[in-house]
Amino acid sequence: MKPVGRVSLSALKAAGQLRVSYPPFDVCVVWSDGRVYAIEDACNHAGASLAQGRVRDGLIQCPMHGYLFALETGELVAPRGLCAAQRTFHVALEGDDAVIADPFDLTVTDASPPGPDRGGDFSD
Numbered sequence: 001m002k003p004v005g006r007v008s009l010s011a012l013k014a015a016g017q018l019r020v021s022y023p024p025f026d027v028c029v030v031w032s033d034g035r036v037y038a039i040e041d042a043c044n045h046a047g048a049s050l051a052q053g054r055v056r057d058g059l060i061q062c063p064m065h066g067y068l069f070a071l072e073t074g075e076l077v078a079p080r081g082l083c084a085a086q087r088t089f090h091v092a093l094e095g096d097d098a099v100i101a102d103p104f105d106l107t108v109t110d111a112s113p114p115g116p117d118r119g120g121d122f123s124d
């Protein structure tokens with residue numbers, strides 16, 4: 001997993017939700033019902049910051065158009081089918097910190113373009 005960042009639990013409990021910089025879409029970290037959740041911050045509908053939204057009953061409501069996403073899974077709960085689920089992130093507790101990690105490490109280890117010797121074929 002790729003490290004994203006960490007937030008103080010005491011600061012998170014006081015704020016309710018915090019945005020952690022993780023370009024290009026950042027991560028919204030939420031304290032709700034005694035748990036920490038981490039979900040992509042930029043709403044998949046039109047990019048509003050979910051960290052500015054409201055949290056209730058395991059859901060976060062986007063501040064721009066009111067779409068509801070499940071904090072646990074990122075699933076769009078309502079309205080259904082109008083955009084993709086938000087990505088969610090791994091959370092581990094270390095002392096007074098919540099440590100956020102990206103389960104999808106998209107780091108490119110070999111930037112060579114595909115070609116005939118790598119299973120690709122660019123011939124016409």
Ligand code: FES
Nearest residue numbers: 043045046062065
């Ligand atoms: S930008 Fe989030 S619901 Fe439209």
